[in-house]
Amino acid sequence: MSSASAQTEELIKEKAKVLFFQKGYLNATTQEIADEAGVNRALIHYYFRSREQMLELLLEEALHDKKKKVVECLSGDEPFREKIAGYIDVVVNFGLTYPYFTNFIISEINRHPDKEQLFCSQNKSKTADLIREQLEEEIKNGKLAPISAEDFIVNLMSLCNYPLLAKPILKTIHGMTDEAYYNFLSERKRTIFITVFGEEPPHSVFTSVS
Amino acid sequence: MSSASAQTEELIKEKAKVLFFQKGYLNATTQEIADEAGVNRALIHYYFRSREQMLELLLEEALHDKKKKVVECLSGDEPFREKIAGYIDVVVNFGLTYPYFTNFIISEINRHPDKEQLFCSQNKSKTADLIREQLEEEIKNGKLAPISAEDFIVNLMSLCNYPLLAKPILKTIHGMTDEAYYNFLSERKRTIFITVFGEEPPHSVFTSVS
DNA sequence: TGTGTCGTTAACAAAATTGTTAAACAAAAT
DNA sequence: ATTTTGTTTAACAATTTTGTTAACGACACA
Numbered sequence: 027m028s029s030a031s032a033q034t035e036e037l038i039k040e041k042a043k044v045l046f047f048q049k050g051y052l053n054a055t056t057q058e059i060a061d062e063a064g065v066n067r068a069l070i071h072y073y074f075r076s077r078e079q080m081l082e083l084l085l086e087e088a089l090h091d092k093k094k095k096v097v098e099c100l101s102g103d104e105p106f107r108e109k110i111a112g113y114i115d116v117v118v119n120f121g122l123t124y125p126y127f128t129n130f131i132i133s134e135i136n137r138h139p140d141k142e143q144l145f146c147s148q149n150k151s152k153t154a155d156l157i158r159e160q161l162e163e164e165i166k167n168g169k170l171a172p173i174s175a176e177d178f179i180v181n182l183m184s185l186c187n188y189p190l191l192a193k194p195i196l197k198t199i200h201g202m203t204d205e206a207y208y209n210f211l212s213e214r215k216r217t218i219f220i221t222v223f224g225e226e227p228p229h230s231v232f233t234s235v236s
Numbered sequence: 237m238s239s240a241s242a243q244t245e246e247l248i249k250e251k252a253k254v255l256f257f258q259k260g261y262l263n264a265t266t267q268e269i270a271d272e273a274g275v276n277r278a279l280i281h282y283y284f285r286s287r288e289q290m291l292e293l294l295l296e297e298a299l300h301d302k303k304k305k306v307v308e309c310l311s312g313d314e315p316f317r318e319k320i321a322g323y324i325d326v327v328v329n330f331g332l333t334y335p336y337f338t339n340f341i342i343s344e345i346n347r348h349p350d351k352e353q354l355f356c357s358q359n360k361s362k363t364a365d366l367i368r369e370q371l372e373e374e375i376k377n378g379k380l381a382p383i384s385a386e387d388f389i390v391n392l393m394s395l396c397n398y399p400l401l402a403k404p405i406l407k408t409i410h411g412m413t414d415e416a417y418y419n420f421l422s423e424r425k426r427t428i429f430i431t432v433f434g435e436e437p438p439h440s441v442f443t444s445v446s
Numbered sequence: 447t448g449t450g451t452c453g454t455t456a457a458c459a460a461a462a463t464t465g466t467t468a469a470a471c472a473a474a475a476t
Numbered sequence: 477a478t479t480t481t482g483t484t485t486a487a488c489a490a491t492t493t494t495g496t497t498a499a500c501g502a503c504a505c506a
Contacts, residue, residue, distance in 0.1 A: 132404060266464065
């Protein structure tokens with residue numbers, strides 16, 4: 027495979043992700059993707075066979091990328107609070123780049139309910155278990171107010187993901203520009219931690235996106 | 237307008253809402269809507285002119301419906317905590333019927349950014365202001381740990397809406413059936429209150445949906 | 447120089463989706 | 477009974493979107 031090929035293929039994937047996951051244009055047509063990438067529409071079929079197959083590839087890639095980061099920060103032997111702070115950091119940062127990624131997955135699942143486990147079961151259930159174990163231990167040791175693992179995880183995911191999913195709504199509610207909202211979300215990492223734990227994070231573990 | 241007419245028009249709207257807002261099928265075709273309602277596809281154009289215009293009507297109706305309930309429970313002179321409990325109740329109940337309503341709006345805004353304020357500004361900014369005022373008063377009186385109105389509102393909306401938006405994902409993560417997830421969400425109303433206020437709700441103010 | 451592979455393009459074909467229209471049909475009014 | 481009005485239907489037309497194909501051009505290499 028020549029260099030030009032790899033470049034073009036990567037360019038198309040990149041721009042498709044921008045339309046789907048960044049701009050939230052869930053129904054972008056092959057023509058719009060081609061325009062965004064500045065290439066002929068037929069190339070999409072040349073490289074990916076069909077729009078459908080390209081979508082699956084994009085989802086798998088982004089999902090794998092996110093999962094890798096999440097599992098990485100939840101594994102190891104750091105204290106529970108540091109792990110969760112890391113999770114918040116990773117998930118919010120990912121969402122700052124691809125705010126509509128979750129939205130896209132949900133839409134796909136609803137259109138093709140048979141593919142449901144493709145997106146969730148193996149991937150996220152492992153994540154949930156990683157949190158669950160250590161959470162229950164913390165509660166047992168009296169270091170955290172009792173809460174079911176289900177509720178804790180849903181709280182955490184809600185606080186991290188919703189502000190990205192609902193970006194246009196929340197921006198308008200608070201009268202913010204794109205940039206102001208971006209900053210608001212970066213600052214919010216601490217707030218999420220405080221809301222979930224009822225106390226300040228151990229120390230400054232939160233990063234900015236590159 | 238005859239009785240048959242009103243009935244058919246209402247039936248189509250009803251079934252369209254089911255497809256769009258309940259089943260999360262954001263791109264349902266006119267044919268699919270007609271099938272769901274068991275009528276001829278041309279009737280959609282007869283009653284609503286075009287798919288686009290029908291959509292706008294559905295959104296306005298559902299938005300008005302939700303807004304009415306929300307404003308109702310946030311107005312008046314009840315204590316802050318009772319109002320917020322009422323808000324949680326209303327929003328979660330609405331979401332149990334139309335889990336993908338917010339999803340749909342966000343998707344529409346991204347496709348037609350010019351219509352953004354149509355959905356948000358007048359409607360929700362008023363809601364936000366209703367909360368903001370009383371929230372700041374509570375903090376001033378030392379009845380609530382200091383938090384910015386923006387963060388409090390985003391926390392509240394996140395905890396209420398995300399579990400509905402992300403229903404298929406969360407169902408799978410926790411290995412729940414549709415019914416189990418429904419029950420989980422009903423129970424969660426209390427958890428949301430506790431997470432936001434750090435203490436139990438005043439008394440049992442939460443209802444079941446009819 | 448000739449040959450072949452690969453990337454690219456325009457033009458075409460096929461499918462899906464929306465919108466229109468004329469006619470059939472039913473119910474009510476005259 | 478017949479006209480009138482409003483509802484419903486099938487058939488058609490237009491548009492949009494996807495998928496295919498044949499030809500063109502560049503580059504490597506014999």
